Amino acid sequence: MTTAIPAARTSAGADPVRPFKVGACGFVVLGVGHLALSAAAASAAAASAAPTPEQRSADTAMRESTFTLLGLERITFDVTHGMSIAMALFAVARGLLMLAAVRHAPDLVRLRTAFGWAPLVASLVILGTAVILLPAPPIIVLAVTSCAFALSLRRGAAV
Incomplete structure (x- = not known):
């Protein structure tokens, strides 16, 4: 005998999985974009023969500053x-984990x-941090992810 699990009914009639996937893709874009920009900045710095005095000063200070934590000495720059x-x-x-999980168990989002x-709370906290400390690109991506996760929850059915 098999037990059928009825499909979750959503409050607004629209499936909450799609905006959840948009939010999850936003996290992927945020990470990949950060890695790409970091690599591009490192490449440009290596190719640039004339860093500004401020850049040289900051770089030198970070490379000369070390600290020891749990017996490991590390350079601040690293x-x-x-x-x-x-x-x-x-x-x-x-x-990627959120995308894989929702693909195999969409009721995790629908219900x-x-x-x-958890992704909405994380996205909002990181967005708040980004607004205070980071430039516009992560703020924009995190605003989109936060809205997508919120829409997903609004469309979902209460458990």
């Missing part, structure tokens, strides 16, 4: 760039579970 790359890869991985709420 830590800053390493964290940046790691977070970009994390954004890509998170977006307004924590799976749908």
Whole structure:
């Protein structure tokens, strides 16, 4: 005997999966874009023979500043760039995992579970951070992801 699980009925009649996928793709775009811009900036810096005095000063200060944490001594320049790359890869991985999960279990989004709420909260918190500390491109992408996740939840059915 098989047990049929009825399809979730959504509140607005529209499927909440599509905007959720838009939000998840936004995380992928954010991470890939960050990695691409980081690579382009590093390439341009290597090719540029004349950095500004401010750039030289900042670069020198970061390369000369070290700290030790849990027995590992690291240069501030390396830590800053390493964290940046790691977070970009994390954004890509998170977006791809959300896309894979919703493909195999769309009711995670259709039923307004924590799976749908967690990306919205994360996107909003990161958006707030971006508004304070980052340039326009991540602000725009995160505004789109936040709106997409919110729309997905609005369209979903209450559990």
